[in-house]
Amino acid sequence: xxxxxxxxxxxxxLREFLGTxxxxxWLLTRLxxxxxxxxxxxxxxEVKQQHAERHRVFPFLVYDASPDNLRCVACKIxxxxxxxxxxxxxxxxxxxxxxxxxxxxxxxxxxxxxDVSICMSCRICVDVCPFDAIEMDNAHELxxxxxxxxxxYTKEQLLKSNEYFQQIKPTExxxxxxxxxxxxxxxxxxxxxxASP
Amino acid sequence: MDQLxxxxxxxxxxLAGRWLPEGALPFVSMGLTIAAIAAAAPVIMMYLTWxxxxxxxxxxxxxxxxxxxxxGLAQPLADGLKMLIKEDIVPEGADRLVHSLAPVxxxxxxxxxxxxxxxxxxxxxxxxxxxxxxxxxxxxxSSYAIFMGGWASRNKFSLLGAMRGVAQIISYEVPSVLSVVxxxxxxxxxSMGGIVEAQASRWFVFTPWGFVAALIFFLSGVAExxxxxxxxxxxxxxxxxxxxxxxxxxxxxLWYMAEFLEAFAISAFTVTLFLGGxxxxxxxxxxxxxxxxxxxxxxxxxxxxxxxxxxVACVGSGVVAYLANEAVPSWAWFLAxxxxxxxxxxWFRGTLPRLRVDQLxxxxxxxxxxxxxxxxxxxxxxVAMPGPSGGVLAGALLILSGWWLIRLNNPAPLQPRTYLFVx
Ligand code: SF4
Ligand code: SF4
Numbered sequence: 001x002x003x004x005x006x007x008x009x010x011x012x013x014l015r016e017f018l019g020t021x022x023x024x025x026w027l028l029t030r031l032x033x034x035x036x037x038x039x040x041x042x043x044x045x046e047v048k049q050q051h052a053e054r055h056r057v058f059p060f061l062v063y064d065a066s067p068d069n070l071r072c073v074a075c076k077i078x079x080x081x082x083x084x085x086x087x088x089x090x091x092x093x094x095x096x097x098x099x100x101x102x103x104x105x106x107x108x109x110x111x112x113x114x115d116v117s118i119c120m121s122c123r124i125c126v127d128v129c130p131f132d133a134i135e136m137d138n139a140h141e142l143x144x145x146x147x148x149x150x151x152x153y154t155k156e157q158l159l160k161s162n163e164y165f166q167q168i169k170p171t172e173x174x175x176x177x178x179x180x181x182x183x184x185x186x187x188x189x190x191x192x193x194x195a196s197p
Numbered sequence: 198m199d200q201l202x203x204x205x206x207x208x209x210x211x212l213a214g215r216w217l218p219e220g221a222l223p224f225v226s227m228g229l230t231i232a233a234i235a236a237a238a239p240v241i242m243m244y245l246t247w248x249x250x251x252x253x254x255x256x257x258x259x260x261x262x263x264x265x266x267x268x269g270l271a272q273p274l275a276d277g278l279k280m281l282i283k284e285d286i287v288p289e290g291a292d293r294l295v296h297s298l299a300p301v302x303x304x305x306x307x308x309x310x311x312x313x314x315x316x317x318x319x320x321x322x323x324x325x326x327x328x329x330x331x332x333x334x335x336x337x338x339s340s341y342a343i344f345m346g347g348w349a350s351r352n353k354f355s356l357l358g359a360m361r362g363v364a365q366i367i368s369y370e371v372p373s374v375l376s377v378v379x380x381x382x383x384x385x386x387x388s389m390g391g392i393v394e395a396q397a398s399r400w401f402v403f404t405p406w407g408f409v410a411a412l413i414f415f416l417s418g419v420a421e422x423x424x425x426x427x428x429x430x431x432x433x434x435x436x437x438x439x440x441x442x443x444x445x446x447x448x449x450x451l452w453y454m455a456e457f458l459e460a461f462a463i464s465a466f467t468v469t470l471f472l473g474g475x476x477x478x479x480x481x482x483x484x485x486x487x488x489x490x491x492x493x494x495x496x497x498x499x500x501x502x503x504x505x506x507x508x509v510a511c512v513g514s515g516v517v518a519y520l521a522n523e524a525v526p527s528w529a530w531f532l533a534x535x536x537x538x539x540x541x542x543x544w545f546r547g548t549l550p551r552l553r554v555d556q557l558x559x560x561x562x563x564x565x566x567x568x569x570x571x572x573x574x575x576x577x578x579x580v581a582m583p584g585p586s587g588g589v590l591a592g593a594l595l596i597l598s599g600w601w602l603i604r605l606n607n608p609a610p611l612q613p614r615t616y617l618f619v620x
Contacts, residue, residue, distance in 0.1 A: 006549065013256040013548040020255045022495070041260040 053169050056136035058116060058153075059125050060160045067159050071133035074109035078125035078134055086118035087125060112155040116142050132176045135165055201526065203319050206230070230322045234311045242457040243273035248536075249543045256547035268498060283446040291443065292349040299346035300444065300451035306338040307458035313389050314465050317475045317528030321390050328389040329381065332466060333374055336421070339459060340366040343430065343440050346452070350443035358439025361554065362430030366421050368558055372565035373417035376410040379576035380470050383407075393474030400473035405592035406576040409599075411471035413565050413572070415538070418463030420557070422456060424542055426549035427557055434551075464538035468531060472538075477530035482523040486515035563606050571598045 018024030019036025028035045042049050063070040074091035091109035093101040100107045125134050137160070144150030166173040206229050213225045247262065247269065254261025262269030287293055313328035315321040325331050340363050347359020381387060383406075384395035401407030420427035423439075431439035441452045468474060493499070493507035552560070575591040582590065 009548045010544060013544060016258055017252065017256045017544075017547075020258060037258050039260060040258045043260070043263070 051138055053171060055138045056123055057121055057140045058119055058137050058142060059114060059123075059134050059158070060137045061112060061155065061158045062133055062135055062162050062165055063159050064162050067156075067161075068108075069104045070108060070159060071106075071131050072109055072112065072129075073107045073131055073133070074112075075130070077128050077130065081124050081128045082119075083122060083124060084118050084120055086115040088113040088115075109155065112158060113152050114158060115152050116144075117147065117151045132180060135169070135172070135176070138168055200319065202233075202317070202528065206233075234322060235308065238308055238311065238458055239454065241461055242454045243277065245457040245461060245539065246276070246453070247273050248539065249546070252540060252543045253547050256544070263498075267503075277450070280447055280450040285446040285448060286443070288351060288443050290351045292351070295345050295349035296443075297448065299342050299349060300448045300455065302345060303339055303342035303455035304451050304458070306335045306342075307455045307462065309335045310462045310466075311458075314462070315389050315393050315469060315474055316531055317526065320475075320528055324388055324390040327387045329377060329387045329392070329470075332389075333370075333377070336459070336462065337366065337370055339421075339455065342455070346444070347440035350440070352443050354436040354438070354442045355440050357436045358430045358432075358442065361432075361436075362423060362440055365423070365427065365429060365557060365561075368561040369417040369420040369427075369565075372413050372561055372569045373421065375566070375569035376413040376417070376572065377470060378569075378573055379406050379410045382573070382576050383580060389469055389474075393469060393476060396473045397476060400471065400476070402471040402473075404579065405588065405595050406572050406579055407471055409568065409572050409575075409595055411467060413569055414470065415463070415467045415541075417561070417565060418467065419460075419542060419545065420561070422459040422463055424456075424460055425546040426552050428551060429554055429557055432551055460542055461535065461539060464542065465531075465535045467538055468534040472534050475527035475531040477525065477527070477534075479524040482518035482525050483515040485525055485529075486511050486518060490515070559606065564602055567602055568595075568599060571595065 015028060015033060016036040018028055019034075020039050025035045061070055061072055074089055074093075076089050079085075079087040079089045088111070089109050090111035092107035093110045095101055102108075121136070123136055126136055162173070162177075165176075206226065209229060210222055210226050214222055217225065250272075251261040251269070262272040265271040265275045287296055310332050312322045313325055313331050315324070343362040343366070344359045347355040347357075347362070350356075380392060380401060383401070384392045386392060386395070402411045423430050429439075431441070436442070441449060444452055490508050490511040493504055493511060496504065499507070572595065575594045578594065579587050579591045581587065
C-alpha cells in the first residue's frame, strides 16, 4: 500500500523522540515497542568521553626516572620523517671542544620543539624512532591563544614520564618496556660467538 | 481565566478612558490588539526555532541547544543578537531596493493573517465577515516576496529557488483553496469566528469530507510555506539556499521569521478550520496543573530552587483553579492544538526526505486537485442528505475515489530489472 513507508518512517522518528525522555520510555515499554537508541550526547565540558587506549593526538618524549634521563638521543630521524615537518631538533648537545655531551650514557637534544598546530597525529615519528623515545599522548585539549608561544611545545613541555605512558596506554607501554628490557639484556651480555650453521 | 486577556484589554482601555476623550478609545483598543500581535509574533518565531531544534535533536538522539540558559531557552535571544550584529551584504549588481524590500514583503502578510485568527473565545483581532477569504488572499502574497528576493539577488541559485517557490506556491494554492470550500459549504460563513462556532458539536475533522480536507489543507500548507518534505525552493543540496542565498544578517532573519510565522499560521488555521479552533472538552484546569507539577518536580536539569518554586506555584494555582472550578481556557486549547500541529511539521522535517520537483507537482495536480473536487461533491452529499446514509455515502465516495486516484497515479509497479549480460 502506498504511504505505509511514510507512516513507518514517522513511527521510527517518533519512537526515537519518545525514547529520549523517561516518560516516553515508560510509554513505549507499556506499548511493547522498542525504546529506541536513547541519547547519545556527551555534554562535553562537564562530562568527558572515555577514549579508547589507541586514541592518539600528539607526541611526547618519554623519560625514565628523572627528566634528564630522556630516551631521545637527538638522532633526528623523526625530524626527517615527519611528513609535515613540524619537529625541530637542535643537538645533540656538545661541549666547547665539539665532543658530544652525555647524560646517563646517551647524547641528548639541546632543543626539541614540536608544533602542535602543524602536527597531523600520524604517529610516524613514533614508528621511526629506534629508541622508543617518542610516544603518542592522548591529551586533546590543546588550544591556545598564541600561535608560537603556546602552540610550539618545547622539550620541557614534551617530556613526560614512562609511568604516565604506562598509565594512558598500558598495553603499548608494556610492549615497549619488554622490547627495551630485551635490548638492555642483549647489550649487557657479552656478544655470543655466532653459531655456524 | 478563559477571558483573561479580554478582561485585561478592556480594563486597560477603561484606564485609558480616564485621560483620553471618548472618541480615542476604539483606537486605543485597536492599538493594544495590534501591539499584542506584533509583540507576540517575534516571540512565537524565536521559540519556534528553539522548539524545532529541540524536537529534531531528540528525534536524532541528541540534546539540542542546551548551553545558553536552562534547556537552551536563551538560545533564540543569542541567535537574534548574532543576526543583528552580522554584516548585511547586498551583492553587486543586485537591485538594492527590491532586495531589501523582499523580506519585509514576506513578513508583513505573515503578520497580517494573525488578524483574523481566533485565539480564543472573543479573542479575535478582527472578525471579518470574509475572514477566510482574507486569509487566502493575504497568505499568497508571500510568493511575490519570494520572487522579489530571488530576482533582485542577481544570483542563479536565488532565481532558480524563487521560480521553484512560485511554481510550488501557486500549484498548492489551488488544492488548498478548494479544500476549504467544504468548510464554507457546511459552516455557511466565511468568518473565522463563525466557522469555529459551527464546530461546537462536532469538529469538522471528524467527518469524512472534513478529514480529507484537513489533510489536504495541512499538506498544501506545508508545501506553501516551503517546509520539508516540500522545501524545493531551499534545497540545500541543489541550489545552496534557494531564494535567500544572498541574504545575511537581519534580512535573513526576516526571511526565517516569515517562514516560521507562516508555518505557525498554517497550523493555526488548520486548527481553526478543522480541529475545532479554541473549542475543547471541558477538562478541569487543575488536572493540567497537576500534570505540570509532576513534570516540574521530575525535571532534573532545573536547579532545585526553581523546581520547588515551580511546584509551589503549580500547586497553588491548581488549588485556586479547583476551588474556582475552572476549565482549561479556550486560548490554551487553541495553543495546545496549534503546537501539536507544529510538532507534526517538525516531525515531518525529522522524517521525510525532500520530494523531487515532478513528484511535488504531481502530488498537487494529479492527486490533491481531483480529490478536493470529489471532496466538494462528498460534502454536498453530506449537506443534502443529513443523517447516517449521507455520511456513509460521502465516506464511501471519498475512499473509492482516493483508491482510484492512487491506482491512476501509480500505473504499474516497476519490475526488478534483469541484467542479461551481467552475472
Ligand atoms: S625522538 Fe627518537 S627519532 Fe627523534 S631524535 Fe629522538 S631518538 Fe631520534
Ligand atoms: S605525529 Fe606525525 S606529524 Fe606529528 S610530530 Fe609525529 S611525525 Fe610529525
